[in-house]
Amino acid sequence: MENQVMEHDQTNKLLTDLLKSIDRPGDYCVGDKLYVPMSQITVDSVGILSFPVSKVQIGALIDVAERAPYGKGTETLLDASVRDCWQIDADQIHVTGGAWPATFKKIMNLVSEGLGIGQGELDAEVYKLLIYEKDGFFAAHRDTEKVPGMIATLTLSLPTLGEGGELVVRHGGHETVYNMSAQEPSELSYAAFYADCLHEVRPVTEGHRISLVFNLFIRSGKKWIGAPEYTTLTEKVRSCLVDWRDHGHTDKLVWLLDHSYSEDGLSFDTLKGTDTAVAQILGEAADGADCDMHAAVLYIHDTGDPEIDYDGDYWGESSTGSTIVELHERVEHLENWVARDGSNPPFGELSLEEIELLPPGATDGAEPDEELLEDYMGNYGPTLDLIYRFAALVVWPKGMTVEIVAKGGIKNAVSWVAMQLNHISDAEMRLLLSKLTDLWPEDRNTYHDRNLPEMLRLLGATEHADIAKDFLNRVVVNHYDGRENETLTHLMPVVGPEWAKEFLPKIVEKWMPEHPKEIIFLMTLVDENLGQAESKWRSVGRDMIRSAVTNLRAVLEENTKIREKEQAYQRLHKEIFEHFGSESENEQLLDGSTIRDFFKLALSLNMPQESAQAAVIIADFPKAVTPDRMLPEVLEDLCKIGQVTDTQAYRLLWRQSTDFLLQRSSAPPDEPTDWVIDAEIPCTSDLLVQLQEFCQSPEARVKRFKVNKELRTHIEVTIKKLRLDMDLATERQNRPYTLVCTKNRATYKRRLKEYFEDVRCMNMLLMLVPREGTEDAELDRVKCLEAAKMANQSS
Numbered sequence: 001m002e003n004q005v006m007e008h009d010q011t012n013k014l015l016t017d018l019l020k021s022i023d024r025p026g027d028y029c030v031g032d033k034l035y036v037p038m039s040q041i042t043v044d045s046v047g048i049l050s051f052p053v054s055k056v057q058i059g060a061l062i063d064v065a066e067r068a069p070y071g072k073g074t075e076t077l078l079d080a081s082v083r084d085c086w087q088i089d090a091d092q093i094h095v096t097g098g099a100w101p102a103t104f105k106k107i108m109n110l111v112s113e114g115l116g117i118g119q120g121e122l123d124a125e126v127y128k129l130l131i132y133e134k135d136g137f138f139a140a141h142r143d144t145e146k147v148p149g150m151i152a153t154l155t156l157s158l159p160t161l162g163e164g165g166e167l168v169v170r171h172g173g174h175e176t177v178y179n180m181s182a183q184e185p186s187e188l189s190y191a192a193f194y195a196d197c198l199h200e201v202r203p204v205t206e207g208h209r210i211s212l213v214f215n216l217f218i219r220s221g222k223k224w225i226g227a228p229e230y231t232t233l234t235e236k237v238r239s240c241l242v243d244w245r246d247h248g249h250t251d252k253l254v255w256l257l258d259h260s261y262s263e264d265g266l267s268f269d270t271l272k273g274t275d276t277a278v279a280q281i282l283g284e285a286a287d288g289a290d291c292d293m294h295a296a297v298l299y300i301h302d303t304g305d306p307e308i309d310y311d312g313d314y315w316g317e318s319s320t321g322s323t324i325v326e327l328h329e330r331v332e333h334l335e336n337w338v339a340r341d342g343s344n345p346p347f348g349e350l351s352l353e354e355i356e357l358l359p360p361g362a363t364d365g366a367e368p369d370e371e372l373l374e375d376y377m378g379n380y381g382p383t384l385d386l387i388y389r390f391a392a393l394v395v396w397p398k399g400m401t402v403e404i405v406a407k408g409g410i411k412n413a414v415s416w417v418a419m420q421l422n423h424i425s426d427a428e429m430r431l432l433l434s435k436l437t438d439l440w441p442e443d444r445n446t447y448h449d450r451n452l453p454e455m456l457r458l459l460g461a462t463e464h465a466d467i468a469k470d471f472l473n474r475v476v477v478n479h480y481d482g483r484e485n486e487t488l489t490h491l492m493p494v495v496g497p498e499w500a501k502e503f504l505p506k507i508v509e510k511w512m513p514e515h516p517k518e519i520i521f522l523m524t525l526v527d528e529n530l531g532q533a534e535s536k537w538r539s540v541g542r543d544m545i546r547s548a549v550t551n552l553r554a555v556l557e558e559n560t561k562i563r564e565k566e567q568a569y570q571r572l573h574k575e576i577f578e579h580f581g582s583e584s585e586n587e588q589l590l591d592g593s594t595i596r597d598f599f600k601l602a603l604s605l606n607m608p609q610e611s612a613q614a615a616v617i618i619a620d621f622p623k624a625v626t627p628d629r630m631l632p633e634v635l636e637d638l639c640k641i642g643q644v645t646d647t648q649a650y651r652l653l654w655r656q657s658t659d660f661l662l663q664r665s666s667a668p669p670d671e672p673t674d675w676v677i678d679a680e681i682p683c684t685s686d687l688l689v690q691l692q693e694f695c696q697s698p699e700a701r702v703k704r705f706k707v708n709k710e711l712r713t714h715i716e717v718t719i720k721k722l723r724l725d726m727d728l729a730t731e732r733q734n735r736p737y738t739l740v741c742t743k744n745r746a747t748y749k750r751r752l753k754e755y756f757e758d759v760r761c762m763n764m765l766l767m768l769v770p771r772e773g774t775e776d777a778e779l780d781r782v783k784c785l786e787a788a789k790m791a792n793q794s795s
Contacts, residue, residue, distance in 0.1 A: 011248065015240040016359045018233060019255060022277045028171040028259075030114025031178040031191030034107065037099035038186055041158070041212070043129065044092040051159040051185040058160075058208050061131050062086050068130065071144055083138045085201075086131040093129050093212070103188075111154060111192040111216070116273055124154060124214040132165055132209040138201040140170075142260075150195060151270050152216040157182045157189035162207025171197040171259075180209065192216065194272045196260035218269055234281050234288075241289035245397050250355055251404050252396040254298065254334065255282065256362040261391045263336050266295055275391075282393055283340060291395050294345065297336040298352060298390040300363060303329045306373060306384030324384055333408075334394060345419070347405050348412035363390060402432055406439045411451040413439065418458050429462055437471045442478075452479060456487035460494055468494050472503060480511050482518025489525040497536035504540055505547040512551040513558060517594045519548065524597050527605070538605060545602050549610050552617050559589055559624035592630040596637045599653075603644055611649035619656045627660035632761040635768045645771045651778070658765050658781045665758035666788045669751045674698035675743050677725055687715055694741065695724065704731075705739040712739040759792045 041049045046060045053061075065086035069076045104124075112122050143153050155167065157180040167178040169191070182189045193199060201209075244253065257279075259272045271279050279295070286293040304324035332352040337345050357363070370387040396404050406413040417432045424432075436455065452475070459468040468491060476484065492500050504526065512519045523544045530537035595618070602611045618625045625631065631653055638644045638653075677695040681688050687705060694703040705715055712730070716739065719726055725746045731738040766785050770778055 011240055011243050012253075012358060012360075015237065015244070015253070018237050018240065019278055019282065020359065021233070022274055022281065028115075028174070028197050028273055029169040029176050029191065029193035030111055031167070031176075031189070032110065033182065034103075034188045034190065035184070035186050036103045036106070036188060038097070038159075038188075039095050039100035039103065040097035042094040042096070043088060044094075049158070052183055053158060053160045053208075053210055058131065058210070061088065061129070061210075062133075064088060064092070065129075065131060068128075068138075070138070070141060081139075085133075085136045085138065088129040088131075090126040090128065093126055095126065095212075107154075107156070107188075107190055111152075111190070115152060115192060115194065116276065117218075121219050122216055123219045124216050127153075127213045127215045130211045130213060132162075132201065132204045132211075134206065134208070135203050136165070136201075136209070137203040140168075140198050140200040142198055143195045144262075149217040149265075149270055150215050151218060151272055152192055152194050154190065154192040154214040154216050155180070156212045156214075158210045158212060159183060159185055159187050160208050160210045162204055162209050164203055164205030165209035166202045167191050167199065168202060169193045169197050169199045180211070194259055196272070234284050237281060237285035238288040241285055241291055241395065245289055245291060250353060251400065251407075252350075252356055252394055253358060254352060254356050255358050255393045255395070256298070257391040257393065259391065260389070261297075263297055263389075266297060266336065266391055267338050267342060268295060268340050269342070279393060282395065286395050290398050292398050292401060293340065293393055293395045294347075295338040296334040296347075296350075296392055296394050298332065298334055298363075298388075298392045300388040300390075301329075301331040302327060302386045302388075304384060306382055324386060328383075334392065346412050346415040348408045350404065350408045363388065366390070402435045403439065406436075410436070410440060411454070414451055414455050414458060418454065418461075421458075421461060430464055430467060433459065433462060433464060433467045433471075437467065437474060440471075440475045440479075452476065452484040453487040456484055456491050460487065460491045463494050465494050465496070469499060469503075477503075477506060477510065480507055480515070482515050482521070485518060485522045485525055488522065489529050492526065492530060492537075497530075497534065497540050500537075501540045501543055505543045508544050508547040509551060512548055513554045516555045516559075516590055520594050520598050520601075523548065524601055527601055531605075541601070542605050542607060545605060545607055545610055548598070549614050549617075552614055553620075555590065556617065556621035556624040560621050562589060563623050590625065592633045593637075595625060595630065596634045599634070599638060599644075599649060600641060603641070603647060603649065608647055608649065611647060612652060615649040615652035615656075619652065622656075622660065627657045628664070628758060628761060631657035632764045632768070636764060639768050645768075651770045654765065654768060654770055655777070655781065657761070658785065661758050661762050661765070662781070662784050662788060665755050665762070666784060667791050669748065669755055672745065672748055675701055677743065679722055679724055681718065681722065685714075687711060688718065691715060691718065691741075701743045703741045705741070706736055707739070708736045712737065715739055715741075756792075759788065762788055 038051055043049065043061060043064070045064045046057060049057055065088045067078055067080075068083055068085045068087040069078045070083045071077075108122060108124060109119060111117075112119055115122075159182045161183055163181065165180055167180050169176045169178070171194070178189070178191045180189045180191065241253075244250075255278065257271070257275045259275050261270065268279055279293075283293050302324055304327040307323050307325045333349045334352060335347075335349045337347045339345055366388055368386040369389045370385075372385040372387075374383045374385075402413050402417065405416055413436060417429075417436060420429065420432065440455075455471065456476075459471060472491075472495070476488065492504075495503070504522075508519050508523070523541060526537065526544065527541045531541050598614065599611055602614065619627075635650070635654055635657065638650060644650050676698050679692070679695045681692040681695065683689045683692055687707065690703070690705070694700055705712065707715075716728055719728065719741065725744050727742045727744055729740045729742070731740055762785050766782065766789070769782055
């Protein structure tokens with residue numbers, strides 16, 4: 001094993017040396033002086049410039065110019081200590097003249113050659129006219145990408161009397177200084193550099209400096225910047241990749257590019273300098289080694305204890321010379337993926353292992369792109385976050401894409417496979433689908449299970465029945481939560497009714513107790529989408545109903561426990577629930593619409609026996625399916641369906657609801673005639689004995705307890721826990737304060753409200769009487785309902 005690791009290290013070293021040897025013509029910057037026929041430059045409100053530009057015209061230019069700002073992050077700021085010059089916008093500048101096209105073409109050819117870009121592939125647009133007075137300068141900075149596809153900046157120094165103002169360009173440890181002075185009428189000094197290069201304009205020591213600045217970008221329609229011929233080198237790189245592919249110990253290789261690119265600006269069309277050549281050579285070698293190559297952004301986020309010299313003294317202020325003296329955490333991952341065809345594959349975030357990075361130590365000594373200091377917070381010291389971004393080329397074996405991407409999230413792997421539809425062979429798609437099944441996380445996790453619908457949709461589109469069956473049995477059976485109901489239903493024709501007849505009842509049996517509403521919705525979808533068209537699917541639906549009825553008792557037992565816990569909690573926090581309502585949001589609880597859908601489905605499938613059996617089970621759990629509120633609504637909905645009111649199930653549900661309501665509210669509640677509160681108070685102290693006596697007194701309405709805060713709280717908790725009909729107030733005069741307990745009619749008012757709601761439901765039941773074959777028992781109940789109605793009217 002040790003020898004294999006050493007061989008792997010040797011392969012990586014050889015690959016690093018090969019890629020570093022690429023010396024493509026071109027550099028990070030280019031510049032020179034030219035003696036050419038000058039253009040005619042006109043500035044609005046100033047006129048045509050003479051060369052060298054006179055002091056009078058320079059004054060006129062400054063009069064129409066504005067102070068030049070600089071960018072800091074997302075902000076645009078004015079600060080003469082950072083940038084001291086004037087600017088005029090492009091729309092006020094007009095460059096003409098018969099000789100200008102040829103002159104500018106010559107400049108652009110020299111720039112393209114110097115930067116290593118193919119002739120005719122570079123375009124330019126005027127950006128600004130800059131005027132530097134004596135001592136004017138621009139501190140070291142990097143240009144932002146001002147237009148889509150911008151890769152570089154070109155500056156032309158116009159003939160002007162002056163000294164100083166040199167342009168300094170730095171990149172990758174190298175520095176180039178350009179003397180931008182141009183004093184003769186036909187003299188132009190030019191310099192161009194890639195946008196991510198650090199550069200500065202040194203102070204003008206005498207006179208002025210006037211620069212016409214252009215944004216450079218890749219010409220529309222160009223898909224690649226040509227690289228020199230590197231056939232031999234490409235073959236050597238390919239050989240390294242083959243050796244790594246067959247014997248390496250990493251999933252991928254990550255090559256850091258020399259230049260920086262914005263997240264939106266990273267693409268194979270906008271690579272700069274040697275990055276272009278490396279990408280082309282590595283891409284061709286990857287193709288020959290049966291590997292894939294993509295571009296991505298490598299993010300590194302370090303968090304630790306800082307050692308900082310502040311520029312400011314408030315929380316979150318950026319700092320200079322920021323370093324982390326003790327690292328707490330480092331997070332490294334790749335994202336913002338770009339394919340060679342310009343598309344953005346959905347690979348998400350993929351972690352980076354140190355051994356995967358080439359060249360080794362490529363990120364060492366880099367300056368952070370973002371710094372965030374959190375100052376002292378409570379007992380915690382300051383924390384410094386340093387964020388770095390690097391552009392990279394990422395290579396992995398073609399056959400390992402699903403496995404590699406799945407490590408960052410199965411959702412991303414599913415999305416990528418879905419993108420391959422209609423682009424790969426049937427055999428290749430079968431292999432990818434089988435891999436997804438094998439890679440699906442075994443642990444039941446909400447994040448992973450959220451992706452089941454997309455996978456089922458993919459299986460339905462590919463119509464591979466054997467793979468679909470395997471995925472359903474191995475994954476869906478253990479991960480179902482209801483979100484996949486619609487896609488699961490649409491997949492069923494792929495596997496067929498005979499196989500579904502075993503599978504779907506198994507889903508019902510396993511998940512009915514935990515997801516009863518979702519299971520009943522699934523049964524409804526199967527019937528609506530499949531059962532209406534083919535009798536075999538109706539047989540599947542019947543088996544699902546039978547499985548549901550078998551598990552209904554377990555569901556209602558669990559529902560009862562949940563409702564009892566919720567009711568106990570509501571009693572304990574009565575004030576909160578009286579204000580906000582007490583509607584449960586527990587997904588395990590059956591509601592009226594779900595009960596209705598179940599009976600509607602069962603009866604439509606001609607299953608009267610199972611429907612009646614379900615009604616009998618429901619009668620045993622009045623706390624889960626309330627006969628006073630839920631059942632009248634269920635019966636009202638079922639009554640709208642023809643022939644349902646004649647069934648035994650309907651009759652049983654109607655009887656259960658009617659009997660419950662009559663037993664509770666056949667007559668109006670009696671209004672209390674005294675102030676006795678029926679309560680059993682545990683008399684564990686003298687104060688609770690007094691409270692019990694107060695409750696039993698028919699005349700006493702108010703009781704005062706002048707005791708300390710702890711005892712007052714003890715009395716309050718007892719009253720609230722037992723839900724005694726009392727209002728509580730504290731008289732805050734003369735310590736100890738006095739707890740004032742005043743009896744009220746809360747229980748009677750609640751009962752009266754409940755009675756009126758019961759009467760409304762009983763009136764509903766009178767309209768919902770089972771129609772045909774009405775037995776004497778039903779007729780007796782109808783008479784009792786009518787009597788209750790009359791009692792309410794007379795009261």
